[in-house]
Amino acid sequence: MGSVSIRKVVKSYGAVPVIHGVDLEIREGEFVVFVGPSGCGKSTLLRMIAGLETITGGEIAIDGKVVNDLPPRARDIAMVFQDYALYPHLSVRENMGFGLKLRGTPAPEIEARVGDAARILKIDHLLDRKPRQLSGGQRQRVAMGRAIVRKPKVFLFDEPLSNLDALLRSEVRTEIKKLHQHLKSTIIFVTHDQVEAMTLADRIVVLKGGHIDQVGPPDTIYNAPATQFVAGFTGSPPMNFLPAELTDTHIRFENGQSLAIPDQRRPRGLPSGSRVVFGIRPEHVSRADGAAQLDMPVTLLEPLGSDTLAFLSVGEREIVGRFVPELAPRPGETARISIDMRKYHLFDQDHGRAVGSLDG
Amino acid sequence: MSSKSPRRSIGDLSEGTLGLLMLLPAILLLCLIVVYPVGRLMYISLFDWRMSLPNAVPAFVGLEHYIYALTDDPKFWDAVYNTVLITIITVPGALVVGLGLALVANLPFKHRWPTRLALLLPWALPLVFAGLIFRWFFNYDYGLVNDILQRLGFGKVLWGTDPNLAFFTICLVIIWKSSSFMAMILLAGLQTIPRNLYEAAKVDGATSWQCFWKITLPMLIPSMVVALVFRTITAIQTFDIPYAMTGGGPGGTTETLAMYIHKTTIDFLDFGYGSALAMLMFLVSLGATTIYLRIIQGDKE
Numbered sequence: 062m063g064s065v066s067i068r069k070v071v072k073s074y075g076a077v078p079v080i081h082g083v084d085l086e087i088r089e090g091e092f093v094v095f096v097g098p099s100g101c102g103k104s105t106l107l108r109m110i111a112g113l114e115t116i117t118g119g120e121i122a123i124d125g126k127v128v129n130d131l132p133p134r135a136r137d138i139a140m141v142f143q144d145y146a147l148y149p150h151l152s153v154r155e156n157m158g159f160g161l162k163l164r165g166t167p168a169p170e171i172e173a174r175v176g177d178a179a180r181i182l183k184i185d186h187l188l189d190r191k192p193r194q195l196s197g198g199q200r201q202r203v204a205m206g207r208a209i210v211r212k213p214k215v216f217l218f219d220e221p222l223s224n225l226d227a228l229l230r231s232e233v234r235t236e237i238k239k240l241h242q243h244l245k246s247t248i249i250f251v252t253h254d255q256v257e258a259m260t261l262a263d264r265i266v267v268l269k270g271g272h273i274d275q276v277g278p279p280d281t282i283y284n285a286p287a288t289q290f291v292a293g294f295t296g297s298p299p300m301n302f303l304p305a306e307l308t309d310t311h312i313r314f315e316n317g318q319s320l321a322i323p324d325q326r327r328p329r330g331l332p333s334g335s336r337v338v339f340g341i342r343p344e345h346v347s348r349a350d351g352a353a354q355l356d357m358p359v360t361l362l363e364p365l366g367s368d369t370l371a372f373l374s375v376g377e378r379e380i381v382g383r384f385v386p387e388l389a390p391r392p393g394e395t396a397r398i399s400i401d402m403r404k405y406h407l408f409d410q411d412h413g414r415a416v417g418s419l420d421g
Numbered sequence: 422m423s424s425k426s427p428r429r430s431i432g433d434l435s436e437g438t439l440g441l442l443m444l445l446p447a448i449l450l451l452c453l454i455v456v457y458p459v460g461r462l463m464y465i466s467l468f469d470w471r472m473s474l475p476n477a478v479p480a481f482v483g484l485e486h487y488i489y490a491l492t493d494d495p496k497f498w499d500a501v502y503n504t505v506l507i508t509i510i511t512v513p514g515a516l517v518v519g520l521g522l523a524l525v526a527n528l529p530f531k532h533r534w535p536t537r538l539a540l541l542l543p544w545a546l547p548l549v550f551a552g553l554i555f556r557w558f559f560n561y562d563y564g565l566v567n568d569i570l571q572r573l574g575f576g577k578v579l580w581g582t583d584p585n586l587a588f589f590t591i592c593l594v595i596i597w598k599s600s601s602f603m604a605m606i607l608l609a610g611l612q613t614i615p616r617n618l619y620e621a622a623k624v625d626g627a628t629s630w631q632c633f634w635k636i637t638l639p640m641l642i643p644s645m646v647v648a649l650v651f652r653t654i655t656a657i658q659t660f661d662i663p664y665a666m667t668g669g670g671p672g673g674t675t676e677t678l679a680m681y682i683h684k685t686t687i688d689f690l691d692f693g694y695g696s697a698l699a700m701l702m703f704l705v706s707l708g709a710t711t712i713y714l715r716i717i718q719g720d721k722e
Contacts, residue, residue, distance in 0.1 A: 113620050134626040146621035150639040159635075160625035207625070217624075 063089045063214040063247035064124055065110060071118035072105055072271075079105055081271045082119065087249065092241050095251045096258035096294070097268035103251045104219055106268070110249065111140050111217050123214060134163075139208035140217040144224060145200045147192040147207075153179075154188040157206045171210075178209040181243070182236075198229045205237075209244070218250040222257060234260060255295050259283065267291045289413035292340050292406060298370065301346070301380035304410065305339040307331055312339055312405075316376025320353045323402050328417025331407070337416065340406035343370065346382030348390070351399035359390045373398060459703065466697035472690035479693070486697035497698065499673060500681035507592060507663075507677060508656040514596040515652060516645065519603025524637075526604065527611045540608075544601040552665025555594040556581075559666075581667060584674035591663050591675055598662065599655070603648045610644025611637070643717070650713040654706050678702050 065087040072080035080102045087093050095103035108114040110121055112133035120127050128136050139160070147156050155162075157178060158171040166174075179185040182202045192200055201221060208216055218237075222230045238261055241248055252258055258265045259279045267274045267282065267290070275287040286292035292300040305312045307328065313319040322328075331337070357373040357380075364370075369389040371382045373396070382398060390396035407417040434442070466486055468479040490497045526536045543551070558565045559580035567577045580586050614637065622632050660679035663669060669676035669684075676684075682702065686695030 111620075111624055113623070133620075133623040134628070138624060140621070140624045142617050142621060144615075144617065146615065146617040148618060148621070148636065150642075159622070163626040163631060163635075207621075211625070 065215060065247065065249065066122040066125070067106070067110070067119070068122070069119035070106070070109065070116060070121060072102070072109060072114065073117045078117075079271050080109075080117075083268075083271075083273055085266060085273065085276065087247060089247055090245050092238075092248045092250065092261060092263045093266060094258040094262035094264075095249065095266045095268055096253065096255060097274075098253060098294075100270075101268040102271040103253075103266075103268045107217050107219055107249060107251045110215070111138055112136050137214045138217055139211045139213040139215075140219065141201075141204045141208050141221045143220040145192075145204040145221075147200055147203055149192050152189050152191055153184065153195070153203050153206075156192065156203055157188075157210050159207065160211045174210045174212075175206070178206045181209065181240070182206050197225055198233065201225060201233060205240070209240075212246075214247065216246060216248045218248065220251055220253070222252070223254075237261065256297065259295065267294060285415075286406065287415050289338055289340065289408040289415075292408070292415075296342055298343055298381045298383075300340045300342050300406070302408070303339045303375055303378055303380065305337055307333060307335040307337055307407075309333045312337075314339070314375055315378070318355055318375065320355065320400055320402060323353075326402060326405070328407055331417050335416075336410050338408040338410055338413075340408060341380070341400055342404065343381045343383040345401035345404040346373070346380065347399050347401065348384065348388045348396070349399050349401075351401065353400045353402045354397050355400065356395050357398050358395045359392050362389060362392050364389075371396075462696050462703075463700055465692055466694075466700050468693045470691075470693040472692060482693070486694050487701070490694070490697060490701060496673065496676075496681060497678075500676050500678045503588075503674070503676060504657060504659060504678040506588070507595065507659050508653060510592045511595040511599065511659075512649060512652050512656050514592070515599040515603045516649065518596055518600035519648070520607055520641075520645075522600060522604035523607035523611055526608050537608075540601050540604050542601070543598055544605065546598070548598065548661035549665045551594060551598045552662040555590065555597075555662075556666045559590050582671055584671055587667050587671060587675050591666055594662050594666065595656070595659065599652055603652060606648040606651075607641060607644050610641050614640045646713060646717050650710060653709050653713070657702065657706050657709065 065085075067083055067085040067087075070080060070083045071078065083102075083106060095106060097103050105114060109116050110123075112128065112131060112135075116129050120129050122128060123136055123138070148159065151159065154175055157175045161171045161174065175188070176185065179188055182205060184199060184202045184206060187195060187199060187203070192203065195203065201224075204221065221237075222233055225233060234257060237248075237250075241261075250257075250261060259282075262279055264276060264278055265282045266276050269290050275282060275291045277285075277287075282291060283295050286295065286300075289302065293302065303314055305314050307313075308319070311319040311321055355375070357375060359371055360374055360379065361372040362369055363372075364386060366386075368383045369386045371384055371390055371392075373380050373382055373390075384390070390398070406415060408414065409416050465479075467481060467483055469482045469485075470479040471477050522540055526533070526540050528536075530536060546554075557563075559567075561567060561577060561579055561581065564580070566580070571577060578586065580590050618636050618640070619632055622636050627635060658679050659677045660683065663675045663677055664680055664683075667675045669680050678698070679702065682695055682698045685691050685698060
């Protein structure tokens with residue numbers, strides 16, 4: 062109940078291709094998040110699964126059954142839209158029961174299922190209101206309730222949190238995660254927000270320009286990004302990148318400064334003199350005593366309360382470090398900064414792929 | 422504040438006074454073109470004023486004209502009957518046809534302007550022209566309709582002589598003429614329905630037919646009420662098309678209230694009685710409008 066197979070799926074609008082042959086297997090009960098910048102094709106892919114967009118090439122199967130030519134109503138899916146798409150002329154109760162009523166479900170069963178869903182979502186006191194009488198967060202819940210009562214094979218969420226304010230967004234995010242643990246059904250969730258992707262997903266699918274850059278659990282995406290794009294998309298602030306040249310023992314930056322490579326983290330398959338992009342996350346830039354240290358001028362501090370971000374110059378380039386506030390360097394000084402060389406990444410300068418087999 | 426500057430500026434006025442001041446031009450205009458003529462009409466309706474009599478002097482008769490019209494004038498009731506019948510046939514008829522046209526015009530054609538232009542043309546045509554065109558269409562000897570009937574092997578039909586057929590053709594033309602107006606209002610309404618409601622309904626399991634009944638129609642009700650209000654008021658005042666097509670005949674069977682008023686006032690120069698009849702029509706229009714407005718307001722609560 063609820064697996065989705067996407068095989069070599071292509072989508073074009075006229076002569077303009079927007080999805081270039083995507084392959085993905087989604088297991089039953091899995092929470093999969095499609096993430097990527099605007100125009101990467103994540104919503105288009107979701108709408109193709111829903112049946113709201115035609116499939117130009119390849120096939121999509123739900124529970125092993127190819128659904129390419131089935132209308133949305135025959136696919137047994139439910140969808141939560143970005144702006145909720147509640148029926149304005151119907152009450153909350155009628156909105157939630159709409160799909161069941163169309164399918165000829167007996168009235169007492171509709172009533173029971175709407176009641177159950179409303180209790181789970183804590184909207185049972187709103188059942189007789191019209192959508193316009195609800196706040197944004199309440200509408201969001203009704204939209205989810207409308208999906209839940211149907212007990213579909215697959216839930217599709219199209220950026221459902223982007224119209225909520227920041228506080229409500231994190232609250233509803235938690236509830237969606239709880240809901241998934243409760244319902245144990247397959248969820249495909251589209252977002253452009255990497256925090257939502259990291260916190261919600263069993264597996265993240267990072268899309269860029271109509272193809273998949275990387276698929277994996279959040280910690281793999283975070284700790285072993287397959288491309289520079291994925292590395293730069295996750296984390297807040299995202300990974301720092303510095304163009305560099307590889308020597309036998311060191312990584313040398315454009316301004317001549319270099320970092321020693323520990324023996325156990327020597328990149329494999331890269332000859333000395335390779336031009337690479339060196340990547341390091343802000344939390345691996347610290348003032349701890351380590352083997353690899355650089356003297357860097359501090360240009361700016363951003364105190365966040367729990368941590369302080371410091372902007373540090375490396376020649377013409379700049380990187381960000383995350384420091385414990387008491388240990389943060391002062392702006393204007395040149396500080397001795399440690400780079401945790403157990404955690405660095407290398408990327409190809411031309412096509413951005415991770416190189417040197419540095420997983421973990 | 423104002424105590425320091427002796428000159429009072431317009432900004433010192435209270436919001437209510439300022440608002441009234443700004444509304445004054447509109448109020449004056451309305452008085453000139455609505456309140457005065459209606460008041461004058463009501464005034465004249467209380468007098469016996471027949472220009473057909475030599476040296477006619479208006480004589481005050483009170484409500485006599487109204488009493489006569491309502492109790493003793495079969496021609497008045499015939500005209501009311503015809504008008505009501507035209508209204509209850511052509512208003513829903515135009516709503517249904519107009520809805521169909523609006524749905525067609527709203528289809529995602531690559532080039533929408535031909536359908537929209539076709540939609541506009543009947544509306545842009547003057548009423549009398551429409552009446553004359555169809556009078557020729559339905560002419561016994563050289564009309565297009567009888568020509569087609571004959572080519573198909575049927576006999577010629579006396580469209581203008583049979584009271585029922587004459588009434589039927591008039592209703593047909595009114596529906597043709599007014600459905601484009603309906604369609605334009607409904608098309609505007611259709612375009613305000615968000616597309617994602619249909620997507621949500623499709624995912625929820627709706628067929629296209631169910632989408633129409635469960636989404637399109639309920640969401641279109643406000644536009645339909647607006648269209649019905651305007652259309653009902655003009656239907657009550659139906660004049661041009663029957664005037665051009667049948668002139669009220671045969672034997673007054675297609676004479677509407679507006680035509681009867683016109684005949685009384687302009688042809689027979691009975692200003693007093695004509696004004697009383699016009700007042701009665703005004704009251705009926707007012708009543709219809711009030712009912713619709715009640716419906717709209719009731720719907721909002």
